[in-house]
Amino acid sequence: MGEFKVHRVRFFDYMPAAIRAMAFNRRTERLALARADGALEIFNFADNYFQEKVIPGQDGRAVEALCWVGRRLFSAGLNGEITEYDLENLRPRYTVEAYGGPIWTISGNDQGTLLAVGCEDGTVKMFEVLEDRIQFQRNLDRQKGRIISLCWHPSASLIAAGMMDMIRIFDVETGRATHRLLVERGVGASKSKEVVVWSIAFLSDHTIISGDSAGKVQIWDGLTGTLARTHLVTKWDVLALSVSQDESSLVAGTSEGTVVQFQFLSSTLDGQNKDWVRTRTFKNHSHDVRALVHTETAVVSGGMDTQLVVRPLLDKVEKNTQESAMRKMAFPHRSLVCCAKKAGLLLFQFPDHLELWRLGESDGHGETTMKFPLPPFQVSKLPKDLRSAHQLCFSTDSSRLFASSINSSVVVVALNQPECKYLHTLKPKSGEAESNLILEPVHLLFASEDGKWLATANTACEVQVYNLDKIKLHCTVPVYGSCPTAIAIHPTSSNLVVVHADQQIFEYSLVQKEYTEWSRRLQKQGLHSLWLERDTPITHVTFNPKHPAHIILHDMFMFCVIDQSLPLPEAKTRLFNQMILRSLPEPMRILHRHAFKMCKTFQNLMCVRLLEDHSLVVVERPLLDIMSQLPAPVRQKRFAT
């Protein structure tokens, strides 16, 4: 197939922010995750853990806690505000000041009627959840010392609050504290230090479980207020707790990066006298585990080391399946790099600035031309319809800018005038936009090279193609059950290639408005199992103008050239066959070739693009480089010192 000149770029200093809080919605199987920079991410656990939504953070809006109420997502932070998010338009919906100082925790009752927040000033504040907002209801008895953690009893009549040196149980009806559970401080030097109850859980049988800064997980009887059992799990802090829905298993995350599992087991055969027994320890993090979720089948953990880890519990899933494999999500599921093919420029996207680099000649040294942290957006000069844009895309001739906007619409702006001018808005289906239908945000945009087509994909898995000449919707690709992760329109054949979170690939002819012959063949034969088992999504699709039959796509750990003219790999053929082909003589290679030419030379890929001169640009961000920038962990085991 041939040689490629590869620009191997490692100077993109992408640094993800630490994970601060998580909340899992069991009904929709969505995980909401807040990072230290205030960014919010939504992962769809039902669709290959795809990161379907990202809401960027704001200065001074660090999120301390997250909470789902039905499909609504609330956050609270140390700025003392409660925020509800607009998950359709990817922005905060509104913000409510709690007037209690920094908020440490937020928790909704199971019924979805009340939100409780724990404040620095020692109050637990109750907010009523209304249809379009929340309203302050009242304070529970004010305590001395801040409220660090909260948990509702499933009946919603009691609430347990973790504080400094103690746990309080409140009667929600009266607002009175009914019990005070004293938490013992650490031994030795930490005896003088207050112990912080970082996390708390309230079970339906009135058992209270607490995790504290002295490294203890304690089991309390909430009816009598007595301590039932203490498990010392770490020398440092127990930062997070999460209980499975059936209340038979509990996980605790520590500052050491470990997650300790406890199970409610009986020590005798007859099943009587059950007790919380420490069972497993997972060590998947190098730093603090700040956030934990116990789903039905897995432990989801995140913390200072910025990685989201889904660790399936092997007693809950079938062994040796894709489901039982551990996943570490270290990189966003979308492209943060843009590439100007002709000019050989790379644009790196950071949370608060951009970097523009020019690729060097073959002397092997990159040369930076421009590098500018963007000044605050000069919004005044832009049309007001562009104020809310979560995805941008230029036409090939740079005359148009497309921006995905509210209500799943796309705003088209003309750029050839001295200043940009609003042209029109492309709406998915006229008439329906006004109906009650929830419109998911467009997260992928692609303008065809000939300027005729614009393809969009939204998180409701819909892929729509607009005819830009006629300025109207051309067609909707049949909806497939997994979210598209990359789309592209072939420059000559006008075929739309869509890759989904479940790794399926479709090719759709815009002219015939049907799946192409190749796509049907691929679906009929099925993709190779090793292809389907990859655990990072394809984040970009492009084509090779020299070889119209070639599709180039990449995920985090490989890039692949699909040659549509070659036979598809069958289930028994070796998918990763490049090494074998290399060792074979030329005539033999033809016999062993198949359509998927995969290259794993480059790892942690942020970007793979084909330049005008047919050389490849590969942007890598080695995990080790990210790790080396993290602060030192609390404890490093060192041998022989």
Added chain:
Amino acid sequence: MAALYEGYTLCGLAPAQNQSNSGVLGVEAERDSDHVVVTDSTRSVTLYKVSDQKPLSSWTVKQGQTLTCSAVYNPQTKEYVAVSDGKVIRIWKQEHLLLDQAFKATVSADVWRVHCVAGGEPVVLFKRGAVRLLDALLSAPQQPIEEVLAQEESIRWSTNIVTESQQFAIFTTEQKGDHFLYLQRLNPNTLQRYRLEREEPGLSPLSFSASYRDKHIRLLYLYPNGHVYQSVVSERGLVTDEGGQAFPLPRSLLLSLPVGEGLLEAASAQALDEAHIAVVGVPHPSAGSGKDFLCIWNTNFQTLQAGKEIAGKIYGQLWSFWNKLFIPHGKTLSVIPYECPKSSLASALGKMRQVKTEGELEQICSTATTFDTAPVEEVQREVDLLLSRTDIQDLQPSLGQLASTLVSRTLQDPAFYTPSSLAQLVHTRCLCHSVCPDLVLLALERKDYFLCQLCLQFFPDIPEAITCACLKAFISLEPDGVSFMETLIARERGPDGLLNGFSPTSAAEYRSDGLGGGGTRAQQDEEMTSPPPEQICPVGLHKAVLLNEVLQTAYSDSFLLPHLKDLSSQQVVLFLQYLQFLYLKYSQDAFPQTHGLRSPSLSQILDWVCVLLDAHFTVLVMTPEAKGLLVNLHSFVKSQVRLVSELGKIEGSLQELNKMTAKKDVGQYSIEIIELF
């Protein structure tokens, strides 16, 4: 290891139309191991010579009459006894050509079976449970026969056992799902009734087999769920005869056979000896669920010893006489010779070997009988002859038998000793300690240290007690004792030629192993003077060679320790000195293993030092002459530990270096060429 040999067909069968019945009523032993009497289920009795697979005589009852019990042979009178039509007892000799001309007697009740075994009188068992000696019955054939069994009780199986003092008729009955064992003693007559424990509801025993050993009658029975139970009844029995009362019969589960899918239908288990049972009609554990296998199981180790697929339908019938199994299957009655040597753990875990033919076995058996009486020279000749065979490895079980025969004769007869033969046998590596447990101690007793050395070298399973006994004997050897030297030199000269005859390589090896340099004083001196003065070996070369052999035997600390305590403090000090000498030598020479010399490894030496110190630490601390030794040892070990820890650090650093160079350094930006195919 028990083995099943190639079987052969004794005769064809005419199974009943529905195939449920093999057509064989019974197979009974005749005069010797090569003759059997086969009674078919219709009318004829045939005498076979087994090795020729040929009928010698055949007798048939008239049309319309049937034989209702298998014919038995009474070796005392050389007569055959059979029963036709339930009540007619027929007795004839081999020269009678027609059965109708032979003796007939009609009795007053239906006969279940006539039994006769060597050493006992023929016994008649009636269907209703009464038992008579044949002679007594024939003296008044029409005598009234009592009913022993209850109304709905009927006999399922019966046999006859003759012990030193008693003759027994044993039978089992079934009554409404309950099974009973009757033990009928003859002369004086007493009857005992036992109730068999119930297995899972609805399961009745498929087969019974009884044997007599150590004054106990052992009943073996197989259930359809694959469980094989043994019940043991004392020969003397309980002296009670409260009529009809059944004692519970205690049982123990011998084996739980794999049954595959469903329950066993036609299966049978036979006890072969105290440790082996033959089972037919049970699946082979490693061959799926087909039930057409004949297997020999070792009940002590619960191991499958031999298995053979049997073609055609199996009827659940199995007889065994004189190391031959008789199995009706399909349309043939097959004879399958087997062998169950006395089991040892080593052979139970060993590999299955089935390649021996009968002729070879006989040769070995005859050799074994020679050993009981023949003079030393003849024994030596026989052993040479045997060991010159090429298939020596296949004769493993028999060699063990030979060796133990030799050992037991030597133990009985102080004048008899065949050191070279024993050495040759040990050298075959077919023996192990558990096969002839007395060999090492015998060699020690006869001061045959060469044989001891061989045993230590080749036996994988020498117990720690014996190892310690060797060690003690070796340490307390007078190093320059005349007798010792003489023994060694004589040993070297004596068997040399013979050894060369059978295995030149191993003989050469043994020379270099044990005595290569030790034949003359000159060489020994040379060896002694070569090391620097501070490392003078505290023991002589011969002793060192023997001690080295002890150091290389396998042992387990906890078993060795108590026996080590038997050593005297002088012995311990000497041994420790020797160990220290070895250790120092090892620490200084990079590769001290002299060519051809078997020497212990450094870790073996250290292990022995540790275990010796463990066993005698207090004694050594109290012994003044050991003090210097211990101090030396301590300082040396200390320096070694320091050295090792320094080496560990260096290793760690070097490893790090290695890791660093392995990682390819990729800069922030580079241009590379890749090729896709």
